[in-house]
Amino acid sequence: MRIVVCIRQGQDGEINPFDAAAYEAALRLEGAEITLLSMGPLSAKDFLTSLTRLGAKQAILLSDRRFAGADTLATAYTLSLAIQKLTPDLVVCGRQTLIGDTAQTGIMLATRMCFPVITNVMGIHTVTTEKITCHTRTEGDVTVSLPALLTLERIYALRLPRLRSKTIECQVWNADDLGADPARCGLAGSPTRVLSTRENQSGRRRCKWISLDQLDGILKESLSKEAQVTEKDTPAALSLPRVWTVGDAPLEFAPSVSNDVTVLPFASAEELAERIRAGAPSAVLWGSDPLSKRLAAQVAAQLDLGLCADCNSLETDGQELFMIRPALSGSVIAKIRSIPRPAMATVRTTQTEGSPLVIAAGFGAKEQMPLIRALAEKYGADLAATRKMVDHDLLPYDLQVGLTGKSISPAVYLTVGVSGAVHHLVGMQRSGTVIAVNPDRTAPIFDYADYGILAKAEDLAPYV
Ligand SMILES: Cc1cc2nc3c(=O)[nH]c(=O)nc-3n(C[C@H](O)[C@H](O)[C@H](O)COP(=O)(O)OP(=O)(O)OC[C@H]3O[C@@H](n4cnc5c(N)ncnc54)[C@H](O)[C@@H]3O)c2cc1C
Structure with missing residues (x-):
């Protein structure tokens, strides 16, 4: 072969x-x-x-x-x-x-x-x-x-x-x-052009150090506050004409660049390509689930269009779409335009359903999963995982948060044994309050946490 x-x-x-x-x-x-x-x-x-x-x-x-x-x-x-x-x-x-x-x-x-x-x-x-x-x-x-x-x-x-x-x-x-x-x-x-790049500072927070004894109080207080979560899109001041979305998911982003949005139902790549060719919208937005990403790339290749992947915000001057996305594993933010019309982008939609509290287990907690599960049960929390936990078959892929997993924005995101690699951060940085438990003071996660607890996962035992 x-x-x-x-x-x-x-x-x-x-x-x-x-x-x-x-x-x-x-x-x-x-x-x-x-x-x-x-x-x-x-x-x-x-x-x-x-x-x-x-x-x-x-x-x-x-x-x-x-x-x-x-x-x-x-x-x-x-x-x-x-x-x-x-x-x-x-x-x-x-x-x-x-x-x-x-x-x-x-x-x-x-x-x-x-x-x-x-x-x-x-x-x-x-x-x-x-x-x-x-x-x-x-x-x-x-x-x-x-x-x-x-x-x-x-x-x-x-x-x-x-x-x-x-x-x-x-x-x-x-x-x-x-x-x-x-x-x-x-x-x-190449139909796409990078207009500018800048260092990715988004999601950075000032970490307040607390002790494990304070965790329960901070959790309850944060959960009782209304989730500040996603930056709400205000109606577009400058509006692009005829913006299409494939499925509902990109509606999280479309109103920020257009007051003229039409939702297309999912169909085969050939059918979608035909509709887009015939309808000539100014932009087409796709979700970030695997099916949308695959269809978007197939349609772009069929129509010789540019496709900007995993945008986390969109801008417009009323004439053209500017697509903003993390690049180089999330370390920089790039602003991109498409020369041909329609401009096409997949947008990094966040999953909002589920518990307002998500507890993410990282590799530092790999031996403490019963403890993490007990903690999740105590607070009615959902579980999340880093890719390293998934790659080691310790947790299933559908729990993976980050660049190659899902993006979520719960009211409170509690991490245990997570280092805070850029690949993980891009999936959780729109969370409301972030609390990190890790014994290493230099772990990057603390730069993206509102509260930091210098402790090992096993130290949580008396608190479950
Ligand atoms: C292309 C690409 C895509 C990727 N996509 C993703 C993605 O979608 N999501 C994702 O998460 N990662 C992703 N990764 C992997 C990412 O780069 C990191 O390797 C991963 O996030 C690290 O997982 P971790 O924090 O669990 O483990 P580690 O980085 O190993 O960190 C473990 C942490 O545990 C702490 N620790 C040690 N002992 C204890 C203890 N007893 N109790 C508590 N803490 C302890 C350590 O101080 C350390 O900070 C991707 C990588 C690549 C190259």
Whole structure:
């Protein structure tokens, strides 16, 4: 079976973690003939060559200054030309890169290739010459016909090379080798433009140190206050005409940029693309659930539109939509515009149902889950988890809060044993009152907490 694994080198020079999972998943398939494929600067050639030691039969770097500055659509176009030449049975991509964080390229690539796609893959079950079945994080087991494209969710550890394994020299293909249209590559072919970036300071709070004895009182007081939660959207002073949302979820954001909003029902990507082509709205907003994100990327690839992922606010001057989103794993905030119309964005909607108190268990509380559950029961709280807890199978994925989980905004968010990685913070920073329990005074979570308690999870025992 011929498999193309799409790889990107991270800013740290290492393989993007989700792509490492993709490569490892491909290496585990019997009879796999793997080609590594990457688009990037010439400096990535040695990086790809060294990765062939793990078992890939060839590595191809798509490198040309005309490819520089590509957004997800232009990247998917360029990669698709190489894949057309390679005619694989299977393409395996990481779910997302840590640089772009969009989780769009794989889906757009599949759409361009007319391949069925399975996203959020946790493991490959069975492969025949005609079909592949994968276990996914979001939809259970999914089977599609080959050729197909997978996006890998789980961070498998990539194997180490054998001592005497040999490298295979990476080939370099340029725009002419691919027969690429330069107007569709790189910055020239990218419908989205980053207008500005700034350091992400949102969600920072002044932490007041309290003792465990005060926890019960602070919890009750915070819960009795009305949840200050989401910044309420005021009606748009400057309004974009004809803004469409797919489903109701983006209505949390749409009124901030338009007084003329229409909700489309969910449909297939082809049907939605047709409606958007015919209706020519000025903007289309999508939710951040897996189905909306997949449909949005498929429609963008079908209509050659820009798509800005995971926006946490929107602005307008009445003429155009400005999409604001965290980038570089949440460390910066970028302001983005789309050149073609409609502008399209997925918006980071927050789940508001459930208990006003959520208790998040982090890896520091991994041995104290009975205690955390007892605490949740005492206060009628819902549980939440960090990704590390989920990756270690200590809590289920539907409890995961953060960049690759859900966003929530309860009246009170109590964390126990959570360090406060940016990836976690983006999912909880719209909470009302934040209380953090952690023995490490330097843990970043305290910069995002209203109350801090320097204690271990096990110290909570007398309080449940
Ligand atoms: C692309 C990408 C996406 C990601 N998406 C998410 C996401 O959606 N959500 C998410 O949460 N993470 C996500 N992560 C992972 C994230 O970067 C962190 O690794 C993760 O949030 C850390 O989880 P943690 O706080 O439970 O564990 P750790 O970072 O290991 O922190 C454990 C904390 O427990 C404290 N501690 C130690 N002992 C005790 C004790 N006895 N009692 C109490 N505390 C103790 C420690 O001081 C430490 O601060 C993502 C990472 C990547 C690369």
